[in-house]
Amino acid sequence: MSIFHSEDLHVEDQNLTILFSGAPGTGKTTLGYSAEKSLLLNLDRGAHRVKPEHRDGKDTSVCSTFDEVKADVEYAKGKYKTIVIDTGGALVEMLKQYVIDHPQDFKGGAKAMGGISLQGYGFVKTLWNDFTRDLRQHFNVVYIFHEQAEKNGDDGTFYSIVVEGAAKNVVWQSADLAARLFISNGQRYLGFTPTDQYSAKSSFGISGLIQVPELKPGQPNDFLTKLFAKVRENLAKESSDLAPQKKQYEEAITMAKVICADVNAPEDVAEAAKAIKALNHALTSEKESTAMLKSRLAELGIIWDKTAKAYVYK
Amino acid sequence: MSTSKVRITQSLLSAWEWSFKIEDGWDDFLSTLNREKKQPTKAMLDGIRFENCLNGVLKGETIPEDHEWYIVITQMAKELDGSQQQVNLFQDCEVDGQPFLLHGVLDYLREGHIWDCKFSKTYHLNKYLASPQHPMYLALVPEARDFTYVISDGKYVYREKYLRDIVPPIEPTIKNFMDFCKKHGLWETYVEKWRVAN
Numbered sequence: 001m002s003i004f005h006s007e008d009l010h011v012e013d014q015n016l017t018i019l020f021s022g023a024p025g026t027g028k029t030t031l032g033y034s035a036e037k038s039l040l041l042n043l044d045r046g047a048h049r050v051k052p053e054h055r056d057g058k059d060t061s062v063c064s065t066f067d068e069v070k071a072d073v074e075y076a077k078g079k080y081k082t083i084v085i086d087t088g089g090a091l092v093e094m095l096k097q098y099v100i101d102h103p104q105d106f107k108g109g110a111k112a113m114g115g116i117s118l119q120g121y122g123f124v125k126t127l128w129n130d131f132t133r134d135l136r137q138h139f140n141v142v143y144i145f146h147e148q149a150e151k152n153g154d155d156g157t158f159y160s161i162v163v164e165g166a167a168k169n170v171v172w173q174s175a176d177l178a179a180r181l182f183i184s185n186g187q188r189y190l191g192f193t194p195t196d197q198y199s200a201k202s203s204f205g206i207s208g209l210i211q212v213p214e215l216k217p218g219q220p221n222d223f224l225t226k227l228f229a230k231v232r233e234n235l236a237k238e239s240s241d242l243a244p245q246k247k248q249y250e251e252a253i254t255m256a257k258v259i260c261a262d263v264n265a266p267e268d269v270a271e272a273a274k275a276i277k278a279l280n281h282a283l284t285s286e287k288e289s290t291a292m293l294k295s296r297l298a299e300l301g302i303i304w305d306k307t308a309k310a311y312v313y314k
Numbered sequence: 315m316s317t318s319k320v321r322i323t324q325s326l327l328s329a330w331e332w333s334f335k336i337e338d339g340w341d342d343f344l345s346t347l348n349r350e351k352k353q354p355t356k357a358m359l360d361g362i363r364f365e366n367c368l369n370g371v372l373k374g375e376t377i378p379e380d381h382e383w384y385i386v387i388t389q390m391a392k393e394l395d396g397s398q399q400q401v402n403l404f405q406d407c408e409v410d411g412q413p414f415l416l417h418g419v420l421d422y423l424r425e426g427h428i429w430d431c432k433f434s435k436t437y438h439l440n441k442y443l444a445s446p447q448h449p450m451y452l453a454l455v456p457e458a459r460d461f462t463y464v465i466s467d468g469k470y471v472y473r474e475k476y477l478r479d480i481v482p483p484i485e486p487t488i489k490n491f492m493d494f495c496k497k498h499g500l501w502e503t504y505v506e507k508w509r510v511a512n
Contacts, residue, residue: 122469125470129470160439168438168439169437169438169439169470169472170470170472172439172472173470173471173472173473193480194440194443196443196444199439199440201475202477202480203475203477207477207479207480208480246425249425249426283425283426283457283459284423284424284425284426284427284455284457284458287398287401287403287423287455287457288398288401288423288424291398291399291400291401291402291423292398294402295398
């Protein structure tokens with residue numbers, strides 16, 4: 001049974017996906033290790049730079065091909081709660097090679113002279129979508145990306161994730177939350193609200209700048225564990241705060257449907273409009289109910305006659 | 315200064331904001347300001363065809379599995395199921411003593427969420443970040459919680475979601491537009507063409 005009524009769906013139990021990018025030395029991999037029960041896929045081979053105490057108790061997988069990545073992810077199912085992809089850019093490179101190495105599965109994916117074709121990039125996007133969909137079903141997912149500075153207008157700089165251009169939009173869609181990790185005045189921050197300097201994605205009550213504290217000796221590396229816990233707390237609160245409004249909304253919409261269905265002639269319209277106005281509205285039910293009535297009138301060919309100041313057939 | 319109430323739309327504000335950014339932007343803005351009928355471009359016609367196809371599916375029509383947009387239309391229709399389509403809304407607003415009537419047609423509205431469908435072959439990340447559309451539409455529906463651009467290039471579906479608490483209000487943009495029109499001698503034209511009949 002996979003169909004739930006909204007009140008039965010515990011959104012706070014769902015797996016979460018976060019994407020963040022940052023310049024070298026901002027502590028991206030260390031932050032990746034802070035996720036709960038994580039397996040870090042060390043695709044960029046940079047995990048050795050993390051202080052041992054900050055990856056204490058966390059496992060690392062070193063993969064060279066997409067086949068190895070798939071095998072490790074399969075192994076991780078049921079054993080880990082979070083998969084950390086370090087980096088997403090390196091994974092895209094592996095997917096490109098995978099397409100090139102499997103010409104029988106991805107016809108036209110490689111150029112005759114070597115390298116990936118335009119069609120091949122299409123296969124990469126599809127592979128990314130399929131792989132990340134599967135990941136998300138079993139784990140929380142953390143995508144780490146390097147960043148690059150691009151010129152933005154005459155005097156600005158825009159920081160974007162390092163990934164082959166064609167895959168960027170698809171990669172971004174995989175994340176619930178996305179942020180830029182940066183250092184300002186000696187403090188590390190994750191910026192979750194998009195600005196004219198970087199892309200970001202805020203949701204579940206997480207937005208703006210969140211400080212990432214410097215880890216002191218002996219301090220547990222658990223920033224993302226706590227952030228995910230906060231997201232779940234926000235989801236649970238939002239869900240319970242909204243529950244009465246949603247119930248009221250559903251009742252109003254149900255009633256509006258009945259009222260609209262009862263409109264069959266111009267003389268029914270005024271009464272229906274009055275009844276819709278009188279409903280106990282919540283969220284956007286009033287505007288939706290009014291739109292519903294207008295749509296019913298269009299169906300019946302009923303219009304408002306300004307001269308007669310009455311509803312009439314067209 | 316005129317105190318006649320004037321209608322304002324996100325399309326007019328967009329045309330103004332793009333007037334300095336693209337070639338022909340200024341002519342396009344003047345044409346929009348003068349409410350001239352425009353010949354739709356191929357991109358616009360493609361967008362209309364895509365939206366009609368999506369709306370058809372939302373109304374219960376079937377889309378053949380071999381249709382060029384089958385995958386994306388099915389995906390989008392699932393997300394937008396149960397929403398009201400083409401919701402025409404007006405909202406009064408006053409900026410610096412000037413009464414405005416905000417006007418917009420929401421593509422989809424359901425349970426406190428607004429969606430706008432875009433068909434774009436040139437989509438890139440945060441394409442709509444600076445658009446006046448989401449601030450305008452969130453002003454039109456004060457009870458809405460968020461606004462999502464749901465975009466397709468025909469092969470993939472992309473989303474840009476803007477939560478109310480991170481979206482700036484529309485009034486400063488309208489104020490800048492008003493100041494610009496006055497400074498460049500366009501205010502009278504605007505009022506003449508966009509005045510709201512009593």
